Amino acid sequence: MTATQTLRQEKSSLREAFSFSGATGPLIGLLLLCVFLTVMTDSFLSFRNFLNILDQITVLGIMAVGMTLVILIGGIDLSVGSVMALAMMVLGYLNVEAGMPMIIAITGALLVAGLAGAISGFLITEFKVPAFIATLAMMSIARGLANMITDGSQIIGFPAWFNMSAIIRYGGFLTLTVAVMLAVFVIAILFQRYRAGGRMLYAIGGNPEVARLAGINVKRTTILVYTSCALLSGLAGILLAARLDSVQPSSGVAYELDAIAAVVIGGTSLSGGTGGIGGTIIGVLIIGVLRNGLNLLNVSPFLQAVIIGLVIVLAVAAETFKHRKS
């Protein structure tokens, strides 16, 4: 029984690795959405708007990649928004208040974020705290620490080039922040498809006990996954700081929910073991295009919230329906 299960797991993870098969539904949804917006608005279909959308999804995109890794192993990370805010405040504190060079500030911010993730992972594996609870606690702790750094105030006064990296489009196309996001996408896809570590995630998500018996170091991998997820949140925070040219401890409230929504819309199952980065990228694009499109359509802010909720329900329902049929 377990043997066939792993076999099936292995097979499906192979299939996942070489196609967008799990994400065809979301992909069709995305294309339909684009066609609809092109017809309905004059300003959607333009190169400039496309670049705007890329700018707008950087933070969510990077966060959602980390969240995908966590959800693939059957976990959840509720702390990403808070960890992002903490990393931003550390960045601001080191660079502006303590006057250190940006490279040290960035390293420090990433270290703090990574540490937060490692602690969550440690709590989950060693103390058997459910991921939901461990990261819920980290969400509260990181938010509190972020506020403590400046007693709740914002920090402004980054060097001019920092904001420019989010504004200047190199080659008329890529801002530095978008380039970082694309690099994260490519690395994550390559890792998931071609490295043993990528396969391990599916094995753990499918059945951790079987994965352990198959010789996978489940504990170590789990801690690494939570650390990577937090590191990516920290990275997202640095990019957001560049985009806003300021940091404030109240940033990123409820971003974990956006990230989870993107992963789920992209076809990754919350119970772990199926889905992947490719789908998540499409999920992120759907959310980004939808928000952008609703703004362009001048839809009232109150109605926008309703529509985004409906799309999440629709995406998940379609996926469930497909599974039941097959």
Add this chain to the structure above:
Amino acid sequence: MNIKLRIAAAAIATLSAASPALAAEVKKVGLAMPNLQADFFNQIKLGVENYTKELGIELIVVDAKNDTATQVSQVQDMMTQGIDAFIYIPAGAAAAAVPTRLARAEGIPVINVDRQPDGAPGDTFIAGESVESAYQVCKYIIEKAGGKGKMAIIHGQKGTTPEVLRFEGCKRAIDENPDVELVAQQYSQMWSPDEGFNIAQNMLQANPDLKIIFGQADALAMGAAKATDVAGMSDQVIIGGYDGDIAALEYLAKCDGPFIVTATQSTQLMGRLAVDSAIKVAAGEKVEERQTPNAVLTPCEDARQYVEKHP
């Protein structure tokens, strides 16, 4: 066929958007709101909405729900829609300068209302005179409390322009009354009534002999009034608010409760002023760098008239 036409139209629109707008006429205005849950902002929005409708100007409104990053994205989207003027109320304390820079890159007028980002001022800044009005509110509640006793302040979102200025004004009134002791101060994130309720409840718990509370916004003061009622201390506590929200004015008009005074801001007027300024700047006229429609001290006896017609 229709789709093809649309695509062609979109392509043409893109091309024409690339050339700078020469016409100084304002046909389309973008309004970036920080948070429509707050009545104060909603009133400004209504002011802009009604006035643009009167003038036949198209209006685009976005709501950042207090998230600076969301606001930057929304402003980017507005720019693609080709607005001719930008009315900007920054979300959050950091008051990102980025939206102003985006609008500057398009060469369109930027009108700031209520809040102004550091280091990137708009063409004009329209905001109520906060210091003097906050001074008057605090002076009023201190007088009503007999000029002495323990006092608490529920601040707005830390570091925002109104939070800083309203505290400055209120502090002056406190300093003039040496018998008033400021025993508690807390910051809210959203200027919302539920925050006001929780904060006030804790303050009353910690200081059972509290006599005066200043809520930096009416929503905070309303929450505090509710908490005072719940604690059964409404006879002992006197509360002042700020803004002149509709809900608060209706409460005040009854003159029956701990919350007795506010400063009514001319929110609708601010909206009209913003639109007028945008038109003037676009036409190349000069406007004042700072425009300050007055807030009016509104004790509960005066509240009725403003419920009927909000300034």
